[in-house]
Amino acid sequence: QKEVEQNSGPLSVPEGAIASLNCTYSDRGSQSFFWYRQYSGKSPELIMSIYSNGDKEDGRFTAQLNKASQYVSLLIRDSQPSDSATYLCAVNLWDNFNKFYFGSGTKLNVKP
Amino acid sequence: GAVVSQHPSWVICKSGTSVKIECRSLDFQATTMFWYRQFPKQSLMLMATSNEGSKATYEQGVEKDKFLINHASLTLSTLTVTSAHPEDSSFYICSAPRWPGVGRTEAFFGQGTRLTVV
Numbered sequence: 001q002k003e004v005e006q007n008s009g010p011l012s013v014p015e016g017a018i019a020s021l022n023c024t025y026s027d028r029g030s031q032s033f034f035w036y037r038q039y040s041g042k043s044p045e046l047i048m049s050i051y052s053n054g055d056k057e058d059g060r061f062t063a064q065l066n067k068a069s070q071y072v073s074l075l076i077r078d079s080q081p082s083d084s085a086t087y088l089c090a091v092n093l094w095d096n097f098n099k100f101y102f103g104s105g106t107k108l109n110v111k112p
Numbered sequence: 113g114a115v116v117s118q119h120p121s122w123v124i125c126k127s128g129t130s131v132k133i134e135c136r137s138l139d140f141q142a143t144t145m146f147w148y149r150q151f152p153k154q155s156l157m158l159m160a161t162s163n164e165g166s167k168a169t170y171e172q173g174v175e176k177d178k179f180l181i182n183h184a185s186l187t188l189s190t191l192t193v194t195s196a197h198p199e200d201s202s203f204y205i206c207s208a209p210r211w212p213g214v215g216r217t218e219a220f221f222g223q224g225t226r227l228t229v230v
Contacts, residue, residue, distance in 0.1 A: 032217050043118075043205045043224040044156070051216055088155070092209075092217045100146065100207070100219050104155040 003027075006089050006103035014111050019076040021106050023089030026070065032092035033065055035074045037085045038105065044088055048074065079110040115139055116208045118222025125196055125229055133191045133225045135206030141186035142208035146219070147179075150203045162189040196229045203227075 003026040013019045021035070032051055036044035048063040050056045050072065056063045062075040072091075076083055086105040093099060115138040125131050135145055145162040160181055161169040168181035180192040193200055205224040209217050 031215065034218070036221075041203075041226075043221040046218060046220060049216070049218055090219070092219070099158070099161070100209070102156050 004089055004091055004101050004103040006106050008104060009107040010109050011106055012109045013079050017079050019079045019108055021074040021087050023072045023103055024070055025091045027093055030091040030093050033072045034090040035063060036088040038088055039085045081110050081112050084108055084110045116220045116222045118206050118225055120225055121223055122226040127197055127229055128195055130192055130194045131196055131227060133204055135189045135222050137187045137208045140210050144209055145189040146207040147191050148205045198229045201227055201229045
């Protein structure tokens with residue numbers, strides 16, 4: 001059973017603070033890692049993809065990957081109320097089929 | 113980024129009728145597409161993997177005769193909910209993977225279809 005675990009939250013942070021979202025995965029064969037943002041009633045939107053250990057920065061977002069610990073995180077700097085959404089962690093694994101496995105999501109609330 | 117278009121965005125149908133949902137990749141070819149269902153405040157649930165030119169692969173517990181999937185071309189997959197019942201009311205989302213480089217995969221989602229069966 002391939003699993004992606006996330007804390008469901010809600011995670012509440014004040015506007016301007018750093019929001020830290022965490023995710024662990026169980027399959028060491030996982031090769032690609034993603035963070036999606038989903039607003040209520042909308043479909044997920046790809047924010048970041050990361051493929052190798054270390055940090056990857058894109059604007060206010062930084063994804064961190066540690067394959068040895070099977071851990072991936074997302075940092076959001078200078079959080080804005082518009083960042084309030086559910087953030088889904090996903091991993092991609094090539095086995096018999098190319099599949100994506102999603103966590104249940106962490107709800108983030110950024111308070112003005 | 114890559115664009116995946118899903119249509120319709122919402123539909124209301126009577127119990128017992130069938131509804132077809134289309135998913136198109138607009139700027140890339142997708143030999144594989146994924147169909148998900150999401151109930152309110154729950155995570156995505158993979159229903160099936162659509163394969164161009166071959167039969168779809170259904171997840172355990174998903175009725176293949178109820179959720180008909182056709183992947184007729186490299187840019188179009190359709191999901192037909194047959195003999196819909198109120199319990200089929202949900203948010204249906206398609207996704208298509210793209211390979212931007214060696215060993216790299218990304219998945220992009222359609223806008224989703226909110227189905228209400230009355």
